[in-house]
Structures are given as C-alpha cells and as structure tokens.
Amino acid sequence: MNIFEQLKEQKTIFKDKSYLDHRFIPETLPHRDEKIKLIAKHWVEALSNITPQDITIYGKTGTGKTAVAKYAAKQLEEVAAQNNLNIKIVYLRCTDYNTEYQILAKLCQELGKPVPYRGWTKAEVVNTFRNLFTNNILGEDLILIVILDEIDVILKNDGDNILYTLTRTDNVSITSISNYVDFKRYIKPKVKSSLRDREIVFPPYNAQQLNDILQERSKLSFNDGVIDEGVLSLCSALAAKEEGDARYALDLLKTSGEIADEKDSDVITENFVKEAKDLIEHNKIIDIVMTLPIQQQKVLEAITLLTYKKEEITSGLLYEVYQDLAKNDKVSYRRLFDFINELEMLGLISANTISRGRGKGRTNIITLQCDTDLIDQALIYKD
Ligand SMILES: Nc1ncnc2c1ncn2[C@@H]1O[C@H](COP(=O)(O)OP(=O)(O)O)[C@@H](O)[C@H]1O
Ligand SMILES: [Mg+2]
Structure with missing residues (x-):
C-alpha cells in the first residue's frame, strides 16, 4: 500500500485537527465579550464616518488579543459591507511586516494602489500612502483601521516612524497589540503625544476560563467520547500556571491527542497530558538552545x-x-x-x-x- 494512503487510513481520535490550530478564529470567544465590546465601542465611530480613537491592547501571550482583534474586525467588516460604508480594516503582524516601508507598501496594496515591495525610497512610499488620503483617491469618506499586532517587533527593528506617519494621516486609526506592557518606551514623546490611544488590558485566563475555552474547541476537533474525564481540567490547570496562556492549553490538548494516536489509543488520558507537557517543554528548550x-x-x-x-x-x-x-x-x-x-x-x-x-x-x-x-x-x- 502507498505510504500516504496507509497514513491516511490510520485511525485517529481527531475529528478535525485544524480547529486546534493557532490561526483558527472561533465563532465565540468565551470570557472575552467585555473586551470585544470595548474595542467595538471605539470602532463604532467609523459607522458615523468619524475616525475612531487609537487603541492599545496589552496582555501576556495567549490571552486572546489577536483572536479578539480579528473577531471584532470581522464583525465591523460585515456591518460595513451591509451598509456600503467605506471602511477598510487591515490586520498586520509586525513579525511579517517589520519596517515602515513594508507596512506602508502593504497598506497601499490593500487599498488598491500597489507599490513595489522594494526599490522605492521610503519618502516615495510615504507620499503615495498619504496621497491616497489627502487627494481623496479612495473617496472622502474612507476610514482606515490599521491593526499592528506584535508592534514591539517593528518598534525595536525600525523605530517609531510608522506610528508617526500613520498618526499624521487623517482618517487613519491605529490599533496596536503588544505582549509587553513597557513597549511604549520605544516611542519618542513627540509620537506618543500624537497617538491618542485608549488602553485595553487583557488579563491572563484562570483555570476555569481555560477549561471553558477547551470545552468548546474540543467539541469541534475531537470525536465524541475520546477525552477522559479530568483531561481538560488538567490541561487548563497546567496552562493557568503558565500565565493563563490559552495557546499553551490548546497545544497541550492537541499534543495529547497526537500522543494518543501514536499509541493507537482510543482515548486521551491524563498521562498523555503529562507526556505532552514534557514533550512541549523539551522541544521548546531544544529550539532555544539550537538557535x-x-x-x-x-x-x-x-x-x-x-x-x-x-x-x-x-x-x-x-x-x-x-x-x-x-x-x-x-x-x-x-x-x-x-x-x-x-x-x-x-x-x-x-x-x-x-x-x-x-x-x-x-x-x-x-x-x-x-x-x-x-x-x-x-x-x-x-x-
Ligand atoms: N476566549 C477565547 N476563546 C476561545 N479561544 C481563545 C480565546 N482566547 C484565546 N483563544 C485561542 O487561544 C490561542 C491564543 O490566542 P491569541 O489570540 O493568539 O493570544 P495572544 O494574541 O494574546 O497571544 C488562539 O488559538 C485563540 O484562538
Ligand atoms: Mg497574538
């Protein structure tokens, strides 16, 4: 039998593993209603053609910052489309776009005015971007919301010029997301004062909250009855100790499932969770040391x-x-x-x-x- 067919035939306790992927945004985000509403309260201004205030979201890794921002963005896009409003939301991860040039080039592209990803001077790109607004090329009523996720990466790599340019362009609202509370020390006072931002802090999840999150996700990703009692609460308890990190909780659950599959087991037991914890820890240390x-x-x-x-x-x-x-x-x-x-x-x-x-x-x-x-x-x- 062909090796791939063989692997595909292999029995698995997963119904659909992609629901445990970091990139998947669930339909509901338990325990983040209040944060979603806070963001929406600022962004809603865009519906009346007012540029929303800038927002800064802080919180440790895995507290749902990215998921919440993307969720709120999707909701706003929906309502904007229904009402034919000229609102554009662009989500950028600063690990992918880590210079002012790259970010502005991406924004221009998203706004339908592509510029080359290299070769132009920075001033040319800045001017092209700003022209889109000053000459109302995309309509007088255009409002652009830029989400800069992991903003500390660009601040460290390229300084705060991007914020300077964006805050100085009318009709642009910035939502910055950072894992570090002190990221603003990379921003010069002049720029800081033009960032008229509201801060939203995402606290770590506690064990009970993580448990609720895992409940929802496990229903989507596993076949019925394959998760032993105690498994979800163990994953939640371990992740609560790791600073309330939902990503870690999901990784634990996914890795436990993979271990169960590897051992040809029909259920995930608490022991697999413990093995998963060691395996994740092990891989993390190896990664760190090797690099x-x-x-x-x-x-x-x-x-x-x-x-x-x-x-x-x-x-x-x-x-x-x-x-x-x-x-x-x-x-x-x-x-x-x-x-x-x-x-x-x-x-x-x-x-x-x-x-x-x-x-x-x-x-x-x-x-x-x-x-x-x-x-x-x-x-x-x-x-
Ligand atoms: N309230 C929640 N409900 C469901 N899943 C969540 C929730 N918060 C976080 N997650 C999931 O946990 C993982 C980490 O969340 P993420 O938004 O990437 O965290 P952060 O950006 O704060 O590091 C993602 O897979 C996300 O879908
Ligand atoms: Mg994130």
Missing part, C-alpha cells in the same frame, strides 16, 4: 560540563572552562556576564549572588535550570 549564537552555546556547554561534575559554578570557574571550549574565538570576561544574563532570561540557568561573609565580597553562583542530557542533545544537533 543560540555559537559563543553562548559554548558558555552553556561549559555550565553543563560543570554541572555533570557537580561543581559549584562561579563566574570565574565558568570562564576558565569556557575558555578551553571556545579556544580562539572566546569572548571577554565582561561579555560573559551579558551571556549569563541572557541565558537566565531564557530560563535556562539561574544566577544568584551570594555573600561569602564579611570582607570576602560577593560571588555569582550559576545553576542549570534544565536537564543536562537535554542540553547535551540540543548541542549535539548543532554540530
């Missing part, structure tokens, strides 16, 4: 070596071992501290300053925060 710059990997390798030897890891000792591993390309002792900070931020290690007692000064003690074998594995892949 570290080479000298950082050497530092991590040195920490792993010392951990095997059960040594107390001071920065001095670490630097000695690291030098051996890095040979000619080694970084300075001072730079090592930046690396230690970065590895700590990634959650791979922890660094604690301890006092050795009166007059003996303070020492940095480093501890590996994940399994040595796992780090070994990830480092081996690299070679």
Whole structure:
C-alpha cells in the first residue's frame, strides 16, 4: 500500500485537527465579550464616518488579543459591507511586516494602489500612502483601521516612524497589540503625544476560563467520547500556571491527542497530558538552545560540563572552562556576564549572588535550570 494512503487510513481520535490550530478564529470567544465590546465601542465611530480613537491592547501571550482583534474586525467588516460604508480594516503582524516601508507598501496594496515591495525610497512610499488620503483617491469618506499586532517587533527593528506617519494621516486609526506592557518606551514623546490611544488590558485566563475555552474547541476537533474525564481540567490547570496562556492549553490538548494516536489509543488520558507537557517543554528548550549564537552555546556547554561534575559554578570557574571550549574565538570576561544574563532570561540557568561573609565580597553562583542530557542533545544537533 502507498505510504500516504496507509497514513491516511490510520485511525485517529481527531475529528478535525485544524480547529486546534493557532490561526483558527472561533465563532465565540468565551470570557472575552467585555473586551470585544470595548474595542467595538471605539470602532463604532467609523459607522458615523468619524475616525475612531487609537487603541492599545496589552496582555501576556495567549490571552486572546489577536483572536479578539480579528473577531471584532470581522464583525465591523460585515456591518460595513451591509451598509456600503467605506471602511477598510487591515490586520498586520509586525513579525511579517517589520519596517515602515513594508507596512506602508502593504497598506497601499490593500487599498488598491500597489507599490513595489522594494526599490522605492521610503519618502516615495510615504507620499503615495498619504496621497491616497489627502487627494481623496479612495473617496472622502474612507476610514482606515490599521491593526499592528506584535508592534514591539517593528518598534525595536525600525523605530517609531510608522506610528508617526500613520498618526499624521487623517482618517487613519491605529490599533496596536503588544505582549509587553513597557513597549511604549520605544516611542519618542513627540509620537506618543500624537497617538491618542485608549488602553485595553487583557488579563491572563484562570483555570476555569481555560477549561471553558477547551470545552468548546474540543467539541469541534475531537470525536465524541475520546477525552477522559479530568483531561481538560488538567490541561487548563497546567496552562493557568503558565500565565493563563490559552495557546499553551490548546497545544497541550492537541499534543495529547497526537500522543494518543501514536499509541493507537482510543482515548486521551491524563498521562498523555503529562507526556505532552514534557514533550512541549523539551522541544521548546531544544529550539532555544539550537538557535543560540555559537559563543553562548559554548558558555552553556561549559555550565553543563560543570554541572555533570557537580561543581559549584562561579563566574570565574565558568570562564576558565569556557575558555578551553571556545579556544580562539572566546569572548571577554565582561561579555560573559551579558551571556549569563541572557541565558537566565531564557530560563535556562539561574544566577544568584551570594555573600561569602564579611570582607570576602560577593560571588555569582550559576545553576542549570534544565536537564543536562537535554542540553547535551540540543548541542549535539548543532554540530
Ligand atoms: N476566549 C477565547 N476563546 C476561545 N479561544 C481563545 C480565546 N482566547 C484565546 N483563544 C485561542 O487561544 C490561542 C491564543 O490566542 P491569541 O489570540 O493568539 O493570544 P495572544 O494574541 O494574546 O497571544 C488562539 O488559538 C485563540 O484562538
Ligand atoms: Mg497574538
């Protein structure tokens, strides 16, 4: 039998896995009614041909920011179409469009005035975009709502020029979305003051709320009766601990289902959820380690070596071992501290300053925060 036919024939507990995909926007978003209404309250102005106030949405990963914004956008598009209103909503992820040029080029394209994605000067693109409005090319009544998701990416990559240009164009309303509360420190005061924004904060979901979300999604994506009692609440409880992240809850459920399929099981049990948790964690660490710059990997390798030897890891000792591993390309002792900070931020290690007692000064003690074998594995892949 053909390998693909064989795989297609294989039995599965999934009815339709695509409902567990991150990109899927459900018909209902439990526990986000209030946030949807808040956004709608600002955007509704567009129906009376008033440019809505700018909006800023904050909240940790997986709190439904993207889903809610897209949901509200779809609703507004529907009503605008029914009433023949000249309202355009463009959703952009700043990981995909991370310069002012790219964003404006995309906006021009969406508004029916394509500009080349490279080759023009920035001023040419800015002028083309602004001309669409100042010369009323698309009608005097056009209102454009731009959703800039993960806005911190463009601010870090390209500065705040895009906000400057957009806030200075009449009939344009900006909705920015960020995972970081402090992203505005990347915006210059001049630009900040022209951003007349209302802030909306998305709190993390609690376990009960995550459970409701999973209930709805599991009905769509799994065959009846394949989920053991306790599975959804375990996924929800684990995700509630991970900062109320709905994406993580959905990943857990999906991975648990895949494990069940792999084991030819007719049901998902709580044990599969635990395996799924380890697998996700495992893959996350491997991803992080594999994409570290080479000298950082050497530092991590040195920490792993010392951990095997059960040594107390001071920065001095670490630097000695690291030098051996890095040979000619080694970084300075001072730079090592930046690396230690970065590895700590990634959650791979922890660094604690301890006092050795009166007059003996303070020492940095480093501890590996994940399994040595796992780090070994990830480092081996690299070679
Ligand atoms: N209230 C909700 N109801 C149903 N699904 C939700 C809800 N909130 C989030 N999700 C789902 O969880 C995942 C993460 O949500 P997302 O909007 O991408 O989070 P964020 O943008 O805040 O990181 C998506 O698959 C989304 O569909
Ligand atoms: Mg998002």
